[in-house]
Amino acid sequence: MSDLNTLGLAEARDKLRNGNVTSVELTEACLTAIEGAGALNAFVHNTPELAIEQAKAADLRIKAGDAPDMCGLPLGIKDLFCTKGVPSQAASGILNGFVPGYESTVTQNLFDAGAVMLGKLNMDEFAMGSSNETSVYGNAVSPWRRGNEETALTPGGSSGGSASAVAADLCLAATGTDTGGSIRQPAAFVGITGIKPTYGRCSRWGVVAFASSLDQAGPMTKNVRDAAIMLETMCSHDPKDSTSADLAVPNFEAMLTGDIRGKKIGIPKEYQMDGMPAEIDALWAEGREMLKVAGAEIVDISLPHTKYALPAYYVIAPAEASSNLARYDGVRYGQRATLAQGDGITEMYEKTRAEGFGHEVQRRVMVGTYVLSAGFYDAYYNRARRVRALIKKDFEDVFAQGVDAILTPATPSAAFGLGEMTDADPVKMYLNDVFTVTVNLAGLPGIAVPAGLDSQGLPLGLQLIGRPWEEGDLLNAAYALEQAAGFVAKPQKWW
Numbered sequence: 001m002s003d004l005n006t007l008g009l010a011e012a013r014d015k016l017r018n019g020n021v022t023s024v025e026l027t028e029a030c031l032t033a034i035e036g037a038g039a040l041n042a043f044v045h046n047t048p049e050l051a052i053e054q055a056k057a058a059d060l061r062i063k064a065g066d067a068p069d070m071c072g073l074p075l076g077i078k079d080l081f082c083t084k085g086v087p088s089q090a091a092s093g094i095l096n097g098f099v100p101g102y103e104s105t106v107t108q109n110l111f112d113a114g115a116v117m118l119g120k121l122n123m124d125e126f127a128m129g130s131s132n133e134t135s136v137y138g139n140a141v142s143p144w145r146r147g148n149e150e151t152a153l154t155p156g157g158s159s160g161g162s163a164s165a166v167a168a169d170l171c172l173a174a175t176g177t178d179t180g181g182s183i184r185q186p187a188a189f190v191g192i193t194g195i196k197p198t199y200g201r202c203s204r205w206g207v208v209a210f211a212s213s214l215d216q217a218g219p220m221t222k223n224v225r226d227a228a229i230m231l232e233t234m235c236s237h238d239p240k241d242s243t244s245a246d247l248a249v250p251n252f253e254a255m256l257t258g259d260i261r262g263k264k265i266g267i268p269k270e271y272q273m274d275g276m277p278a279e280i281d282a283l284w285a286e287g288r289e290m291l292k293v294a295g296a297e298i299v300d301i302s303l304p305h306t307k308y309a310l311p312a313y314y315v316i317a318p319a320e321a322s323s324n325l326a327r328y329d330g331v332r333y334g335q336r337a338t339l340a341q342g343d344g345i346t347e348m349y350e351k352t353r354a355e356g357f358g359h360e361v362q363r364r365v366m367v368g369t370y371v372l373s374a375g376f377y378d379a380y381y382n383r384a385r386r387v388r389a390l391i392k393k394d395f396e397d398v399f400a401q402g403v404d405a406i407l408t409p410a411t412p413s414a415a416f417g418l419g420e421m422t423d424a425d426p427v428k429m430y431l432n433d434v435f436t437v438t439v440n441l442a443g444l445p446g447i448a449v450p451a452g453l454d455s456q457g458l459p460l461g462l463q464l465i466g467r468p469w470e471e472g473d474l475l476n477a478a479y480a481l482e483q484a485a486g487f488v489a490k491p492q493k494w495w
Contacts, residue, residue, distance in 0.1 A: 004029035006169045009073055009226035010253075016062055016072045023055040023062070023072030026172070027116050030074045033170045034118060039495040042155075042165040044079060044137045045087045045120035058114040069253075070233045071114030076165045076174040079120045080127055080158075081107050081217075082206040086117075090208040091135040092125045094356025095334045104206025105238045106175065106217050113233045118171050122161030125358045126325065127179055127210040130432040131421065132160025132186075134360040139418050142190055143168035143491040146417075147456045153415045156186025156432075162220045163190045167491060173221040173230055177207060179214045180313055181436025184448035187220055188410035188461025191450040191489060193227045193482070194220045195475070198468045199443035200245035201231075203238035211320035212243075214313075214440045224449065224479045228252035231471065247469060255472035260480045261295030266403040270306035271435060273412065279454045280409050287407055287451055287462045290484035291477075301403060303394040306438060308387045313437040314430060315371050315384035321361075322368030328356065363426065392442040399467050405477045408435050410448040410461035435463060445471050447478045451485040459489065 004026050007015070015021040031048050051074065058072035082088045082100040089095040103111070111117070122140040124132050131154040132140040140160035142153040144167070155164040159176035163186035166174050176183040178196035187194030195218045202217040209215060219230035232252045238244040267288060272281075292298050330336035330352030337351035357365065371380035398406070412434055421429050439446035445468070448461040462481065466474030 023058040027055040068113040076171040105203035124158035127158040156189035158182040189415040191459030195447040205240040211317040266301035312387040318364040318368030406465040410463040414458035450487040
């Protein structure tokens with residue numbers, strides 16, 4: 001079968017267990033697809049030898065009857081995850097040549113379960129971006145096209161390579177990370193499913209840090225069932241991560257009944273933004289009706305501090321980035337600038353960071369350093385932290401009123417063309433996170449589900465926000481929405 005790469009995780013798992021296909025065959029199909037998809041620039045470090053080795057080992061486990069759900073399934077891994085013996089650059093020039101001697105906890109969990117790594121995936125540098133245009137590897141490209149146009153579109157960011165690879169069937173699923181929407185926004189742009197679990201569900205150990213109080217790993221998959229399967233394997237308590245939750249991880253797939261009768265779904269009035277495209281508003285209305293028909297009770301709610309979320313996020317995230325990225329100085333690992341005669345350590349720091357960091361990373365480090373500086377710490381950073389607490393309380397109040405999940409748009413538009421926002425005011429790009437950043441600030445789980453197409457044939461997604469630690473219920477609501485929406489569109493192959 002030449003189209004094995006088009007399978008989802010659940011389909012492929014069942015075929016593996018029934019003996020209808022081998023992991024080696026699945027892996028070879030994906031490797032062939034990757035070879036023919038250079039135009040997408042999704043994979044940036046290919047590991048075909050490792051993949052075949054892991055696939056052979058998985059086939060032996062399956063034959064022996066030792067087959068966890070993820071055993072033998074070929075994945076792409078975002079370049080933000082440290083992978084032992086494989087370059088892990090966070091798409092940055094400053095980490096050029098860095099090859100970790102250790103494995104991130106999330107990837108270790110996947111490999112322990114028998115998953116296969118096809119390679120590392122493109123992303124925005126240090127996960128800072130919404131379009132995958134800040135990568136040292138160059139732009140990742142969406143497999144979708146706008147109508148009959150040839151314009152190259154963004155797959156979203158920062159997990160753009162992951163989104164593009166899954167949507168183009170280069171892998172069965174991929175890991176992503178989400179600091180302000182970096183799983184959900186790209187998932188919505190390319191018509192796949194992406195879930196950011198509750199902060200603390202997935203270990204951050206071995207994931208290159210952007211903003212430590214916001215970062216969270218999650219799966220990017222072809223459907224909700226696949227997301228449930230992969231998320232269960234990715235989650236674990238990890239003593240190496242002080243923010244990791246010591247909670248049992250349920251069988252998320254077993255919770256996918258699609259029965260949401262009697263569930264309360266909140267519709268926040270504050271997400272009705274001025275200037276929101278009519279197509280996004282119409283899709284949101286359709287989503288409400290779909291869930292209502294499925295038996296849910298639709299209730300209007302208020303999240304009054306939503307309008308302060310973006311400003312608070314773009315103070316807190318750069319502040320934490322400034323602190324986290326201070327370690328990249330050319331002393332211990334990664335790139336070091338060539339020094340002139342007489343240059344000292346100060347010049348080495350300055351030249352290395354100027355050469356190694358791209359413009360967006362430099363911009364955010366400078367903003368973050370400014371808001372943490374003496375005289376501005378209270379005026380900006382502490383104030384943003386207080387706003388964050390109010391945003392979190394808004395959600396707590398709504399959930400205390402009996403709301404089970406919240407339905408919102410996932411993005412303010414469909415995917416835009418690469419370069420269309422590059423020279424614009426950075427704030428315009430930041431507005432892509434308007435529906436997603438609140439979830440990170442409150443530490444809640446959120447999922448993007450493809451729900452329709454715009455007038456130019458591009459995917460549009462809806463977002464569901466759940467109660468903390470109740471990913472199973474959130475996935476079930478998403479499953480009901482997925483079944484109702486019936487989204488089956490795939491990009492027409494042009495690459």
